Amino acid sequence: MAEISAADVKKLREKTGAGMMECKNALVSCEGNFEKAEKLLKEKGLAAIGKRADRATNEGKVTIKIRGDTAVLVELASETDFVARNPEFIALGEAIATAALDKGLSEPTDELKAMVTDLATKIRENMSFKRIKTIKAGPNEYLTSYNHNDGNIGVVVKAGAEKPGVFDSQEVKDFVFTLALHIAAFNPLTLDQSKIDPAYIKEQEEIFAKQMEKDEKNKDKPAHILENILKGKVKKHLQDICLLDQDYVKDPSIKVSQALADFNKRTGAGISVKEYVYFRVGE
Numbered sequence: 001m002a003e004i005s006a007a008d009v010k011k012l013r014e015k016t017g018a019g020m021m022e023c024k025n026a027l028v029s030c031e032g033n034f035e036k037a038e039k040l041l042k043e044k045g046l047a048a049i050g051k052r053a054d055r056a057t058n059e060g061k062v063t064i065k066i067r068g069d070t071a072v073l074v075e076l077a078s079e080t081d082f083v084a085r086n087p088e089f090i091a092l093g094e095a096i097a098t099a100a101l102d103k104g105l106s107e108p109t110d111e112l113k114a115m116v117t118d119l120a121t122k123i124r125e126n127m128s129f130k131r132i133k134t135i136k137a138g139p140n141e142y143l144t145s146y147n148h149n150d151g152n153i154g155v156v157v158k159a160g161a162e163k164p165g166v167f168d169s170q171e172v173k174d175f176v177f178t179l180a181l182h183i184a185a186f187n188p189l190t191l192d193q194s195k196i197d198p199a200y201i202k203e204q205e206e207i208f209a210k211q212m213e214k215d216e217k218n219k220d221k222p223a224h225i226l227e228n229i230l231k232g233k234v235k236k237h238l239q240d241i242c243l244l245d246q247d248y249v250k251d252p253s254i255k256v257s258q259a260l261a262d263f264n265k266r267t268g269a270g271i272s273v274k275e276y277v278y279f280r281v282g283e
Contacts, residue, residue, distance in 0.1 A: 004028055012037055059084045060130070060281045062154030063093030064145040065101055069137040071145065071156045072100045073279050075130040076116065083125050084281075085150065092119050093151075096129075106134040133277050141274060142167035146180035154279045155180045162270035172269050182249040182256065183276055189241035191273060192257075196238065208233045243273065 004027045012023040015038060023037070030036035060077035061084050074097045078084050096112050099105065105112070108129045120127040133156075137143045140161045147154050157180040159167070166172055190196055208230055212218050218226060239245040244257040251259065264270055 004032060008032070008034060058282045061090060061093055061151035062147065062279045062281060063090075063097045063151065064147055064154045064156060065094070065097040066143050066145055066156070067101050069141075069143070070101060071135045071137075071143045071158075072097045073131075073133045073135075073154050073156055073277055074100065075132075075154075075279050075281060077128045077130050077281065079125050079127075083123060083127075086123065088119060088123070089127075090151075092116065096132075100132060100134065104134075106132065108132055131279070133279070135275065135277060140164055140166070142173070142176060144173065144176045144180055146177065146184050148181075148184045152281050153184045155184045156277045157183065157273060158275040159271050160274045161272075166269050166271060169267075169269070171267065172271060175263050175269075176271070178250060179256070179260075179273060180276070182246070183243065183278055185249055186243075186246050187278055187280070188243035188246055190243070191276070192242050192244045193238050196242070201234065201238070204237055205230065205234055208237075243276070 004024060008027060009023045012027065012034065026037040026040045027034070030040060058077070059079065059081045060075060063074045063076070065072050074093055076089065076093050076096070078089060083089055092115060096115060099112060099115075108131075112132075113129050116127050116129045135143065135156055135158055137158055138160075140163065142159050142161070143156060144159070145154065145156045157176055159176045159179075161167060161172075167176075212226060212230065212233075218229070221229075244255065244260070246256050248254050248256050248259040254262075260272070
């Protein structure tokens with residue numbers, strides 16, 4: 001039988017995260033072959049993960065990386081907040097985002113999923129690669145990000161300008177960052193009302209109409225009054241879900257559209273929001 005050294009056991013433990021006795025037994029079983037012992041422990045770990053596969057992964061972290069004209073958002077999920085704060089889990093998100101930037105990836109690949117599986121077998125907790133999104137900026141466009149609550153929410157905003165050099169200004173960059181912060185706080189469904197599917201509006205009208213039918217206060221109101229109330233409810237809802245119609249995070253007395261217009265008038269920047277992405281862990 002091959003002699004099993006303490007150094008080999010320690011090395012295998014560091015590589016796989018398995019217990020000392022598990023590592024020693026694997027090396028003994030594989031007659032000292034390190035690669036076979038590592039594979040054996042991974043297989044055991046995968047079996048353990050399989051048993052946990054039905055456990056909910058509602059915790060996790062959103063990782064964002066921006067390099068040049070490209071931004072990547074990655075959501076990794078875990079069973080517990082404890083693992084979501086694990087340095088190795090955080091490093092994994094960073095590594096996946098970096099790999100996505102390096103290779104121009106825009107969806108989970110077998111290679112990226114394998115990185116998650118490797119850590120899951122080591123930590124022995126169910127994990128999943130939820131989603132990835134890549135955003136590209138063109139000429140006279142700028143990308144910024146905001147990560148909230150230790151990565152529970154991640155936002156990327158792409159802003160555009162009418163002329164070159166606008167985004168060299170720190171004041172302009174700061175304003176776009178504030179818009180990202182606003183989106184993280186209020187999670188608008190879309191940029192403006194022109195982007196809303198008419199079917200969605202019709203669905204909301206039907207929901208509000210049903211609610212009004214059940215409200216005793218509306219029982220004796222004339223039809224034209226009920227129609228105006230319904231229109232008002234739909235209008236208010238659309239304002240709540242559209243970024244440009246929401247109350248601005250830094251001054252709720254004005255809308256985001258007004259804050260943007262005021263900023264452009266004062267600075268001459270001529271910027272607009274082209275696109276944004278909002279990730280929240282578990283959604």
